[in-house]
Amino acid sequence: MKTAVIGSGSWGTALAQTLQDNGQDVIVYGVDDREIRDINENHKNSKYFGDIQLNPGLRATTDINAVRDADVVVLAVPSIAIEPIVREVDAILEKPAVFVNVAKGFHPVTNERLSDVIRHSVRPEHLSSVVSLIGPSHAEEVVIRQLTTIDAVSQNEEDAKLVQTLFSNGYLRIYTGTDEVGSELGAAIKNVMAIASGILSGLGYQDNTRAALITRGLQEMIRYGTHFGGKE
Known part of the structure; x- marks a missing residue:
């Protein structure tokens, strides 16, 4: 199962490293070439984490086509960017994917919840479900593997459990829920x-x-x- 993390910022990098720690097939997509080279060549994301060493197996790219065959798409971008990036991913996907949103907030114009924004922005044939991965957490602590618990919340309980399985390990515990609202x-x-x-x-x-x-x-x-x- 392949996971594409959209966003090479602090939370995207920390969550991608968690997946790499778990032996998952994961790649990070970002638009900042310096961040991408830093991850690939130095095993760091110095802009956000200074000299902290990342899992050396973590890979990153500036090529959006990396999401083409993804089973899971993690959206680690600001809330204002959710709609445009989902539409961009939708145009590339070759099969249904679970969209995992980690942003907090609402659509800046319609005030919709972000899970609804995602559902409205991707074609049904490319959407398995939307899962919100949210809870009390700081990326700078997850990246150094501090004990953390967050929630995988979805209308689709099976996909929430899938996300739970992907991310859970000795330092990150995922609970599941169905109360999306x-x-x-x-x-x-x-x-x-x-x-x-x-x-x-x-x-x-x-x-x-x-x-x-x-x-x-x-x-x-x-x-x-x-x-x-x-x-x-």
């Missing part, structure tokens, strides 16, 4: 609360105030999420 909304909106928490800190407020924000913010997130069909 709640998971995607929660992953995006919690960043609003994080920014607000930082603002409170900058204004001189301390733990009591931030705890109030988090407690009430969680309730608002639940109300918002369940309104749109998420599970409480």
Whole structure:
């Protein structure tokens, strides 16, 4: 089974290395030739990770045709780039693929959830399913193999389990779920609360105030999420 990771940034590189650690057939596609050469020749992605050594078997390319025969396509690009890159991949794919989105947020114009954006941007004959790989994680910790847990969430439970199998190992544990709405909304909106928490800190407020924000913010997130069909 071949996986193509679209995006040679921090999260794309860290997840691709995880797949390489697991003995999977994986290649990273990126548009920055310096990053690609750094991965291939120096086994580093210095722009994001400094002198950290990557798995020496990890390969990268600037040729988008690397996705042509992929079984799994991991979208590690900013939310604003999801629609155009999916349309570009769709034009190249030769068979159905599982699209794995790792970005958080919404379509900048329509406000659609990103899983819906993907479904609207790829032809049905090229789409097995959409899986959201999201959860509390920092790429710079995953790349040095710190213990981390995240979720593979999809309307297709079998493909969520497939992604779980691909990525799970001794340092990265993947849980599965089917609440796509709640998971995607929660992953995006919690960043609003994080920014607000930082603002409170900058204004001189301390733990009591931030705890109030988090407690009430969680309730608002639940109300918002369940309104749109998420599970409480």
